[in-house]
Amino acid sequence: MNETLNIIFTRRSIRAYTDKQIDDATIETLLKAGMYAPSAKNNQPWHFIVVRSKDTMNKIMKVHPYSRMLRTANVVIVVCAGQTSEIQKMFFPQDLGACTENILLAATSLGIGSVWLGVYPSSDRVKELADICDIPNDVVPFGLISLGYPAEERPDPNRYDASRVHTEKW
Ligand SMILES: Cc1cc2nc3c(=O)[nH]c(=O)nc-3n(C[C@H](O)[C@H](O)[C@H](O)COP(=O)(O)O)c2cc1C
Numbered sequence: 416m417n418e419t420l421n422i423i424f425t426r427r428s429i430r431a432y433t434d435k436q437i438d439d440a441t442i443e444t445l446l447k448a449g450m451y452a453p454s455a456k457n458n459q460p461w462h463f464i465v466v467r468s469k470d471t472m473n474k475i476m477k478v479h480p481y482s483r484m485l486r487t488a489n490v491v492i493v494v495c496a497g498q499t500s501e502i503q504k505m506f507f508p509q510d511l512g513a514c515t516e517n518i519l520l521a522a523t524s525l526g527i528g529s530v531w532l533g534v535y536p537s538s539d540r541v542k543e544l545a546d547i548c549d550i551p552n553d554v555v556p557f558g559l560i561s562l563g564y565p566a567e568e569r570p571d572p573n574r575y576d577a578s579r580v581h582t583e584k585w
Contacts, residue, residue: 422524429528430484432563437489437527448521452513455506461514464493464548478543482532489563493548496555511557518560528565534558
């Protein structure tokens, strides 16, 4: 199997991490992968907040109900969307979804464990994240990516399901 498909098929949510630090150059590579995602009319609505502070992670854990993995996370990326045009307002969930998945796959390819934490469209989580990270009113915190070198292994989930595939018409 080629390397790209291998990464797609072996990426899993990793929620336990070692103490090993992810260096700044590696974080930049992950962000670059995010910025190479497709976006509607190439509007590239993304902004990123790179969080290394355990204090901030503790605050996030208090407001996000499914974020316990941040106890051992090394870095959290807050993936945000600008809202400065109609195209951004309309398509940012798709654009940011593609961006987030690029980062997860890039992390897997570099041996880094990751998990996507949903924020948008929960209005409570959007507000809490905006408060914690001083995000301006015209920017939406879309999601979080928890990162660290893996302290767990997860098997291939074997998800191919032929019953979901329809040919020509439903
Ligand atoms: C939109 C979205 C929101 C998610 N939110 C959370 C979350 O808040 N906490 C968490 O632990 N995992 C979260 N996940 C990860 C999913 O639970 C995970 O992707 C799913 O169980 C499949 O497992 P896998 O990633 O190992 O293939 C989220 C995934 C997506 C796509």
